Amino acid sequence: xxxxxTRVVGIIGWPVEHSxxxxxxxxxxxxxxxxxxxxxxxxxxxRVPQALEGIRAxxxxxxxxxIPHKEAVIxxxxxxxxxxxxxxxxxxVVVEADGRMWGTNTDAPGFWSDLQAHGVxxxxxxxxxxxxxxxxxxxxxxxxxxxxxxxxxxxxxGRATTLAHRIHQVLPHRSFRVxxxxxxxxxEEAQRHxxxxxxxxxxxxxxxxxxxxxxxxxxxxxxxVYDVIYRxxxxxxxxxAAAWGCRTIGGLGMLVRQGAEAWRLWTGDVPPVxxxxxxxxxxxxx
Numbered sequence: 001x002x003x004x005x006t007r008v009v010g011i012i013g014w015p016v017e018h019s020x021x022x023x024x025x026x027x028x029x030x031x032x033x034x035x036x037x038x039x040x041x042x043x044x045x046x047r048v049p050q051a052l053e054g055i056r057a058x059x060x061x062x063x064x065x066x067i068p069h070k071e072a073v074i075x076x077x078x079x080x081x082x083x084x085x086x087x088x089x090x091x092x093v094v095v096e097a098d099g100r101m102w103g104t105n106t107d108a109p110g111f112w113s114d115l116q117a118h119g120v121x122x123x124x125x126x127x128x129x130x131x132x133x134x135x136x137x138x139x140x141x142x143x144x145x146x147x148x149x150x151x152x153x154x155x156x157x158g159r160a161t162t163l164a165h166r167i168h169q170v171l172p173h174r175s176f177r178v179x180x181x182x183x184x185x186x187x188e189e190a191q192r193h194x195x196x197x198x199x200x201x202x203x204x205x206x207x208x209x210x211x212x213x214x215x216x217x218x219x220x221x222x223x224x225v226y227d228v229i230y231r232x233x234x235x236x237x238x239x240x241a242a243a244w245g246c247r248t249i250g251g252l253g254m255l256v257r258q259g260a261e262a263w264r265l266w267t268g269d270v271p272p273v274x275x276x277x278x279x280x281x282x283x284x285x286x
Contacts, residue, residue, distance in 0.1 A: 002037060008058070009266050010039040012051055013066035017042075020280050021064055024259050027279035031272040036061075048072045052093070056101060062094045062266045064259075065103075070134060077103045086170040087137045092262040104265070107138035110258025111228070112146055117257075118249055120195065120224055123147035128193040128222070130181060130212050131200035132160040135228050139199050140167050140176075149175040151189060155182075183214035190220030196241070198227045203235040211236040219244040230255050233284055256280060 011021050017040070025038035041063070043051040048069050055063060065073050070089040074080065077093065081104040084090050090103035115122070127143050129136055132154040140150050144167055154160035157180050164176035179185045190196075196219070202212040219225070225241035230251035238248040260271035 003035070005035055007034075007036045008039060008060045009036065009062050010041050010060065011064040011066060012041045012043040012048075012055075012069055014042055014044050014068060016040040016066065019066065020255065020283060021259060023279050023283055024256065024276045025263060028260075028263055028272050028276050031275035032269065034267070034269075036267070043069065045069075045072075049076050052076050052101065055093070056095060056099050060095060062092065062262070064262055065091050065093060067134075073103060077101050080104070082170075083108050083141070086141050086167065087134075088166065089134055089137065091258070092265065094265050105138055106258040106261040106265075107135065107254070108142040108145075109261050110256075111139050111254045112142040113257040113261070114249070114253035115142075115146075115226070117253060120226075120249075122195060125149070125195065126151060126193050127195045127197060128153060128189050130154075130196070130198045132156070132163045133199065135199040137163060137166070139197055139228070140164075141170070143197075144171045144174040144176075147174075148195075149177075151177040151179060151193065153179045153181040153186065153189065155180065181212070183217050186214065187217045187220075190218060190222055192221070194221055194223050196222045196225045196246075198225075198229070198235075198237055201229070203227070203232075203237055204229045205231040208232050209236055211240060213237050213240055215240075219246055222246055224249065227251055228254055230280075231284060252277065252280065252284070 022038050029036045073090050078100045079102040084103050084105045087105045092106050093103050095101050127148045128151050152160040160178040200212045203210050224247045226249045227235050228251040233250050242248050256277045260273050263271040
């Protein structure tokens with residue numbers, strides 16, 4: 001029951017109706033028997049400063065930040081964690097008791113935590129990442145920080161180059177390569193890498209028959225294929241990879257674990273990851 005002692009957290013974005021975060025976080029609060037609630041707050045573009053001041057004034061403990069505000073919030077926060085600085089985007093804001101607001105990015109630790117949960121090691125390996133958008137920034141940073149060398153494949157090579165340069169400035173001891181995302185190039189790159197991570201939106205619901213990996217191109221030496229997409233749970237890319245004999249991992253774990261990290265930062269408690277995952281899984285299977 002919501003009462004005068006209920007602690008509030010939530011998510012800001014435009015739109016936010018599609019978000020699974022309220023389902024996931026409120027399931028965690030129920031599991032722990034905590035008097036907290038997670039609320040979606042639709043914030044139109046251009047209203048981010050007012051929204052953050054409202055969050056501070058209302059005593060809200062923190063918010064997740066989704067499209068299109070992940071970069072816009074940065075200028076209005078008191079500080080950023082190294083993850084947020086490196087990635088250049090904030091997906092979680094924490095409000096301290098004195099009103100100080102700081103931002104972090106839980107996508108990177110969420111992705112890395114899920115890789116570890118699946119027993120995937122990347123130290124000293126070359127990893128092929130498809131895409132150079134916001135998800136790619138978090139993934140490339142997490143991989144490089146864990147000791148991997150990264151090849152970024154993107155249709156716009158300049159954007160991939162900018163990403164590689166950004167992460168290399170933060171982690172100069174890692175090696176980066178940039179290639180064009182096209183069939184001929186991917187056929188060659190598949191012989192050089194053991195892990196493939198798709199960070200593009202190609203194959204996301206409702207366009208479930210699309211894939212960023214061209215038909216007829218084999219996966220070479222690649223043994224593990226990770227797709228950050230979680231809806232559908234098995235993308236066309238993962239079906240292609242499984243047919244080649246690769247181990248496949250969908251994006252549900254990353255979704256849950258990035259959320260769990262935000263939950264930990266707000267509450268100071270150990271997140272009930274299993275309860276969070278089961279709540280999202282039930283919705284996806286409806």
